Amino acid sequence: MKLISIKRRTKSERRxxxxxxxxxxxxxxxxxxxxxxxxxxxxxxxxTYYGKIKGCEDCVLTS
Structure with a gap:
């Protein structure tokens, strides 16, 4: 069993x-x-729709 691991997970969010x-x-x-x-x-x-990768700092989460 590994003590430390790194995982990548994708989920759909509303921004x-x-x-x-x-x-x-x-x-x-x-x-x-x-x-x-x-x-x-x-x-x-x-x-993005055009295939670019953006950080999530430019979007604000909504509740």
Missing amino acids: YTQKMGVLYTNVTYIKKYAFGVPFRTLHKYRG
Whole structure:
């Protein structure tokens, strides 16, 4: 059993941008796991319709 591992997981989220309004997109999280429990998110990003990769800092989460 590995003590520390890194996993990538994609899930669909609802985001809000000033230009486009509400946006449903796939967001990929890269997390570090210790003993199978996640303890740190290393990076999160989303792919655009045109294939570009963007960080999630430019979008605001909505509730």
